[in-house]
Amino acid sequence: MYAHHYWGLTVNGSSETIAIDDLTVEQADQELARLAAILGKANRDYHTADAPTLDDATFDALKRRSASIEVRFPALKRKDSLTDTVGAAPSDGFQKISHAQRMLSLGNAFTDEDVFEFDARIRKFLGFSDNDGLDYTAEPKIDGLSLSLRYENGELVQAATRGDGEVGENVTLNAKTIADIPHRIANAPTIFEVRGEVYMSTQDFAALNNRQLAAGAKPFANPRNAAAGSLRQLDSAITKSRPLRFFAYAWGEISTAFAQTQSGAMAQLKNFGFPINDLTKICKNPVDLVAHYQSIEERRSTLGYDIDGVVYKVDDLELQKRLGFRSTTPRWAIAHKFPAELAWTRLNDIEIQVGRTGALSPVARLAPVTVGGVVVSNATLHNEDYIAGRGGDGELIREGRDIRVGDWVQVYRAGDVIPKIKDVDISKRDANAAPFSFPAFCPECGSAAVREDGDAVRRCTGGLICPAQATERLKHFVGRAAFDIDGLGAKQVEQFYADGWITTPADIFTLKDRYSTGLQQLKNREGWGEKSADKLFSAIEDKRQISLRRLLFALGIRHVGDASAGLIAGHYSSWAALELALTSASIGEGAEWDELLSIDGVGAVMATSLILAFQNDAERASIDRLVAHLNVQDAVKIENVDSPVSGKVVVFTGTMDRMSRAEAKARAEALGAKVSGSISAKTDLLIAGPGAGSKATKAIGLGIKTIDEDEWLALIDGL
Numbered sequence: 001m002y003a004h005h006y007w008g009l010t011v012n013g014s015s016e017t018i019a020i021d022d023l024t025v026e027q028a029d030q031e032l033a034r035l036a037a038i039l040g041k042a043n044r045d046y047h048t049a050d051a052p053t054l055d056d057a058t059f060d061a062l063k064r065r066s067a068s069i070e071v072r073f074p075a076l077k078r079k080d081s082l083t084d085t086v087g088a089a090p091s092d093g094f095q096k097i098s099h100a101q102r103m104l105s106l107g108n109a110f111t112d113e114d115v116f117e118f119d120a121r122i123r124k125f126l127g128f129s130d131n132d133g134l135d136y137t138a139e140p141k142i143d144g145l146s147l148s149l150r151y152e153n154g155e156l157v158q159a160a161t162r163g164d165g166e167v168g169e170n171v172t173l174n175a176k177t178i179a180d181i182p183h184r185i186a187n188a189p190t191i192f193e194v195r196g197e198v199y200m201s202t203q204d205f206a207a208l209n210n211r212q213l214a215a216g217a218k219p220f221a222n223p224r225n226a227a228a229g230s231l232r233q234l235d236s237a238i239t240k241s242r243p244l245r246f247f248a249y250a251w252g253e254i255s256t257a258f259a260q261t262q263s264g265a266m267a268q269l270k271n272f273g274f275p276i277n278d279l280t281k282i283c284k285n286p287v288d289l290v291a292h293y294q295s296i297e298e299r300r301s302t303l304g305y306d307i308d309g310v311v312y313k314v315d316d317l318e319l320q321k322r323l324g325f326r327s328t329t330p331r332w333a334i335a336h337k338f339p340a341e342l343a344w345t346r347l348n349d350i351e352i353q354v355g356r357t358g359a360l361s362p363v364a365r366l367a368p369v370t371v372g373g374v375v376v377s378n379a380t381l382h383n384e385d386y387i388a389g390r391g392g393d394g395e396l397i398r399e400g401r402d403i404r405v406g407d408w409v410q411v412y413r414a415g416d417v418i419p420k421i422k423d424v425d426i427s428k429r430d431a432n433a434a435p436f437s438f439p440a441f442c443p444e445c446g447s448a449a450v451r452e453d454g455d456a457v458r459r460c461t462g463g464l465i466c467p468a469q470a471t472e473r474l475k476h477f478v479g480r481a482a483f484d485i486d487g488l489g490a491k492q493v494e495q496f497y498a499d500g501w502i503t504t505p506a507d508i509f510t511l512k513d514r515y516s517t518g519l520q521q522l523k524n525r526e527g528w529g530e531k532s533a534d535k536l537f538s539a540i541e542d543k544r545q546i547s548l549r550r551l552l553f554a555l556g557i558r559h560v561g562d563a564s565a566g567l568i569a570g571h572y573s574s575w576a577a578l579e580l581a582l583t584s585a586s587i588g589e590g591a592e593w594d595e596l597l598s599i600d601g602v603g604a605v606m607a608t609s610l611i612l613a614f615q616n617d618a619e620r621a622s623i624d625r626l627v628a629h630l631n632v633q634d635a636v637k638i639e640n641v642d643s644p645v646s647g648k649v650v651v652f653t654g655t656m657d658r659m660s661r662a663e664a665k666a667r668a669e670a671l672g673a674k675v676s677g678s679i680s681a682k683t684d685l686l687i688a689g690p691g692a693g694s695k696a697t698k699a700i701g702l703g704i705k706t707i708d709e710d711e712w713l714a715l716i717d718g719l
């Protein structure tokens with residue numbers, strides 16, 4: 001549902017949202033013109049007016065779309081296309097300076113895989129094997145303004161901005177006001193161009209904005225804009241009053257070589273008196289690069305200045321020379337960008353989805369936007385209060401601003417979870433936009449949708465007669481952590497439900513009796529045959545034997561997730577004991593209630609939900625009909641396990657050769673381990689198979705013990 005890289009939404013048939021593969025020549029031409037206008041304006045605003053009108057993520061997404069259309073329709077490429085350019089042409093207020101050597105931008109990496117590919121590309125280009133040594137430097141990418149300083153005979157004679165890479169602006173007088181930039185350097189080559197980044201510390205930025213506000217002036221959007229605006233003042237007295245800083249990281253024209261390696265050059269720059277970033281590190285391979293990236297990312301908010309990624313460069317300058325450039329970027333360097341966590345986009349529509357517990361969930365349909373390197377076109381809106389600008393306790397959120405269809409909204413992704421809406425820009429709201437009216441009836445079955453006291457969510461009261469709830473329950477029932485029946489996925493369940501073949505879970509286990517002989521047979525259905533039908537029947541037979549944990553999770557009782565199901569199953573051990581306890585329990589009192597709450601991880605809300613499910617007549621009938629078809633296996637009692645992994649938090653990653661991931665997880669849990677999906681400081685052990693990727697890297701960074709599958713099997717051998 002939360003599609004990545006999905007451009008296929010259609011809004012008013014405009015070409016802006018047509019998938020690139022579907023564009024006609026006319027539409028592509030129109031679209032390139034439209035993108036060129038937007039990007040051109042944004043680019044000018046960004047570089048010239050020092051006030052961005054488009055956020056970076058949107059800009060990048062539009063630029064990529066433009067580039068992709070050009071790949072499909074090369075003949076339509078415009079003269080003003082931005083896809084090959086770096087930065088913007090200089091503004092008119094400053095004298096122009098042609099760079100003796102072009103100032104380039106870097107290619108970008110967004111994922112760990114991109115970094116491994118970068119290394120592989122370089123090795124291939126150089127004819128290096130995997131074993132040939134290849135050092136890299138890794139340094140924070142300062143989010144500021146690039147500057148080129150030209151020294152002749154040790155004297156600073158010129159400072160120029162990057163401009164479009166070929167021609168920049170002469171800001172020599174202003175650069176001389178920056179304390180970090182030496183006016184004279186000793187023992188340097190006769191001609192020596194030093195390049196680096198002008199930036200403003202976050203603390204100085206905050207103080208500057210306070211002064212701006214006190215003086216009735218407009219505050220700057222971020223430290224980068226403040227640095228750019230300050231450096232590009234026509235009056236250098238103003239620049240001098242602004243606390244600008246400088247880091248050196250590269251060079252342009254030089255009359256004589258001054259180092260053999262990137263790291264050696266950095267050390268020399270430091271000797272000459274330039275500040276260099278002390279987080280720069282030599283890395284031996286891409287695993288080291290990614291580890292250093294992660295350690296810098298973790299410290300990002302504490303550095304005192306903004307960075308937007310980590311730059312990797314081949315250390316050996318001779319190799320840099322051999323690698324050279326492709327169009328506008330060097331082959332020997334890449335910028336590994338941090339995810340752009342936030343992006344603004346338009347809310348095209350709000351749709352209501354009905355879940356398996358009847359919850360009406362509002363989903364934002366967005367104009368696609370890149371957030372954290374991923375194109376997002378849907379986001380959750382939680383519930384009606386959230387849309388109205390109220391939080392869980394009735395408090396105001398977003399200062400009470402509500403969200404309406406057509407609004408500009410700020411999207412964010414926390415970790416890898418479903419994108420969310422953080423804020424709304426009501427200054428861009430259409431005057432006719434109406435507040436969103438949340439439906440009081442289920443859009444799927446028409447039953448009343450009510451909100452009970454204390455529930456943030458409006459729920460369909462249709463129960464099992466609601467097709468949305470019934471199909472969602474069935475989909476949950478056949479899901480991976482539940483019955484996991486081969487050949488019976490969400491799609492098949494929907495089709496069987498639509499035709500009345502399966503309406504509740506118990507019907508799955510009578511499918512063979514009803515549809516293997518007679519007038520209607522599964523093998524005669526469209527998309528099915530004798531073989532696939534037999535396969536499904538036998539896959540269903542296999543699942544008549546099911547663990548207590550899977551069964552309990554599969555029932556889809558509100559608040560009872562996979563982990564809770566495991567804890568509850570581990571406690572009661574058998575279906576008979578669990579059923580008896582929940583049938584005789586009273587909500588809020590009695591021995592059965594107390595026993596439920598004694599289970600670690602079970603609270604009053606979950607306990608109530610369990611009791612209600614087992615004591616509601618319709619629900620209970622459905623459960624009993626199902627269980628009559630099953631042979632429920634007892635759970636291993638967790639507290640009795642004595643094993644080397646008992647009580648340990650373990651994580652599996654990569655591929656396993658001798659057992660599936662699901663089996664490995666089940667084994668570990670049977671031995672008393674807690675199996676987690678992600679690495680954290682709490683992880684005790686990582687079991688990494690081939691292709692382990694970023695989890696293994698992270699584990700190394702955190703000093704977590706990592707073993708392979710063989711070592712794991714040896715560890716649990718005989719248990």
Ligand SMILES: [Zn+2]
Nearest residue numbers: 442445460466
């Ligand atoms: Zn309904």
